[in-house]
Amino acid sequence: MRKVIILGSTGSIGTQALDVIRANRERFEVVGLIAGTDRETLDAQAAEFGVEHTGLGVAAAEEMIRDVEADVVLNGITGSIGLGPTLAALRAGRTLALANKESLIVGGDLVNDLAAPGQIVPVDSEHSAIAQALRGGAAHEVRRLVLTASGGPFRGRSRESLAGVTPAEALAHPTWDMGLMVTTNSSTLVNKGLEVIEAHLLFGVPYDRIDVAVHPQSIVHSMVEFIDGSTLAQASPPDMRLPISLGLDWPNRVAGVGAPLDWTTAQTWTFEPLDNAAFPAVELAKTVGRAGLSYPAVYNAANEQAVLAFHAGALDYLGIIDTVRAVVEKHEAEDTLTLESLAEAERWARATADALIAG
Missing domain, CATH: 3.40.50.720 (NAD(P)-binding Rossmann-like Domain)
Structure with missing residues (x-):
């Protein structure tokens, strides 16, 4: 037990x-x-x-x-x-x-x-999926990780069309029931950017070999592509109890925690490329991930401030990522990472984001 x-x-x-x-x-x-x-x-x-x-x-x-x-x-x-x-x-x-x-x-x-x-x-369902798929091959046999994204409530929309998005619209996620911060991050794809950084840190795969594919049905939770051209995908109905159960008793599976897919009914799964022009958060996350040190902390902290400002009516929707980018570009990281330097970087990022938002 x-x-x-x-x-x-x-x-x-x-x-x-x-x-x-x-x-x-x-x-x-x-x-x-x-x-x-x-x-x-x-x-x-x-x-x-x-x-x-x-x-x-x-x-x-x-x-x-x-x-x-x-x-x-x-x-x-x-x-x-x-x-x-x-x-x-x-x-x-x-x-x-x-x-x-x-x-x-x-x-x-x-x-x-x-x-x-x-x-x-x-x-996280995506990283649990990758961990499960990685059991199908050795580390040196991995060519690429592919994280899937539902695309959120604004999938298929252009950057220009997102200018007037309201907080209520940003919280209307089509698949997952999450809190204010995570749901908003899913709509901007910041959440997926954070997951790309997490995948790099968990599995040691370089950023140029981590991709994001938009999969609106949220059935395939992520995939691992191997050097022989094979791709292993973990698929299940969207239910966090499955990855939670694996987290509690890894690598053992817990019977009955989720309903399996119904293979007796017709289904269609689709995959689309990520529109980086409309949703630049993922590429920005890769940039800060490569920079390392306190840059990911600054990205995360600036985003949290911007999301709160958006929901308070002090910032428009496109301003969330614009603010994060501006804060990241202003940041000068210390050469070594410590708890103290991280705390200071986060304080600086929040203050700088607040100042930019206030104008």
Whole structure:
């Protein structure tokens, strides 16, 4: 039986993880729960699963990881504040089921240098798909990674047509039910840009061998192309419980967590190239990823400020990526990466983004 700590237990990832565990009590034991601010829901979860150790906030998460014995830490926190718990889980020798992509992207080599081989198990559906497909060949046989993107609510639209997008329109994702930040990032393709950086850091594949294909049906979650021309794709209906279950018990599969595809009915899957002119966030992410150091942290922090400004009515939709690009171009990274330099770079990025938005 695997003992599990869930960070972000009241959010989308956390509640779906508890769905998996609820149906597999003989396989998993929840030993710790951390929420952001929702103490009422947290207490209800603790009562249902018999959890003694609970807490609110990042500081409580790091303390729990240090003091409570666990096999797996599921980091479902949103945003770069998840970096501290990610580092704490790695230092404690726990398997890290990572749904908090920002902590890997922002932490970069700080995270990878701490992680033992196989210690980080990706929970993002795209990276879980790649991890599954990579089991079909050796590392030296991989030619290319292909991350799929639904295209969001604005697939097929030109850059010019996006000028008047409203916050409500940006939140109308056709496939996934996510929070304000992640849903908006999916509409701008910033989320896919972050996933490209995450794929590079997780799997060690160079940026020029990581592509994005638009796949509106969201059935093929990502693909691995091998040197012999073969491509392995992981396909399943869009349901995060499947990659979450793999994160909790990698590399073992948990029966019944998701419904399989129905091969008795006609289906059509389509794939389209990404329009980088309308959605430049992915190419910008590759640029900051190659630059490394604190540039990915600046990209992420500037974007978070711009998204919040957009939803507050202080910035138009196209201004989100324009602001991120302007902040990245102004940034001068220190030569070495430390927690202190990352924190300072994020503070600078947020302040600079705010100043640009204020005009």
